[in-house]
Amino acid sequence: DLLEGVASADDWSKRRVLLKQRYLELIRDQYKPAKVPLDLKVHEEMEIDGLYRRLYISYQVEADERAHAYLGIPVALSGKAPAVVALHGTTAEGTKQTVGISGNSDKAFLDHLCRRGYIVIAPEHFVSGERIPAQGAYDTTAFHAKHPEWTAVGKFNFEHSIAVDVLLTRDDVDAENIGVMGHSLGGHGAYYLAAY
Numbered sequence: 001d002l003l004e005g006v007a008s009a010d011d012w013s014k015r016r017v018l019l020k021q022r023y024l025e026l027i028r029d030q031y032k033p034a035k036v037p038l039d040l041k042v043h044e045e046m047e048i049d050g051l052y053r054r055l056y057i058s059y060q061v062e063a064d065e066r067a068h069a070y071l072g073i074p075v076a077l078s079g080k081a082p083a084v085v086a087l088h089g090t091t092a093e094g095t096k097q098t099v100g101i102s103g104n105s106d107k108a109f110l111d112h113l114c115r116r117g118y119i120v121i122a123p124e125h126f127v128s129g130e131r132i133p134a135q136g137a138y139d140t141t142a143f144h145a146k147h148p149e150w151t152a153v154g155k156f157n158f159e160h161s162i163a164v165d166v167l168l169t170r171d172d173v174d175a176e177n178i179g180v181m182g183h184s185l186g187g188h189g190a191y192y193l194a195a196y
Contacts, residue, residue: 027154052114069123072114082177083119087186092137094129098122123163
């Protein structure tokens with residue numbers, strides 16, 4: 001319970017120190033690799049209903065690893081726009097539901113937000129979509145063999161922070177107004193990224 005024993009502002013100050021320690025122990029940021037150049041590539045681009053452009057992109061997250069994401073950019077921008085990192089839930093298809101290509105249209109966050117003027121990046125988790133391991137979706141065996149001291153939560157968080165880096169390469173993104181949201185596993189990731 002995040003608020004266990006908290007009845008005052010002073011109690012919260014003490015509890016916050018413990019929660020921060022637990023957060024840092026879980027993500028194990030000291031074991032993350034050094035950031036590498038993004039080497040951003042656009043693999044596909046299409047216009048959706050004349051309202052926004054949807055790009056399928058990839059970028060480096062480690063020297064030998066690329067992440068994939070969809071990037072939505074409203075067509076009628078007249079200046080800098082707020083941006084959102086939209087994280088998908090536990091689905092083998094990855095971010096396809098988050099952009100509205102398949103799955104539950106209520107969870108097509110990229111589509112909903114781009115239609116409202118937001119720039120949105122929807123990255124795939126490293127064990128889904130184009131990066132499903134040989135052992136199956138969401139299996140982290142290969143990850144732990146490569147990074148025995150790190151955690152999957154730390155890896156998710158690190159890669160989601162790189163998605164923010166991708167947004168920050170764009171002149172049309174308002175760097176002071178970047179948010180994060182997600183569903184299920186993506187909701188979990190949203191809390192971690194916001195804290196990061």
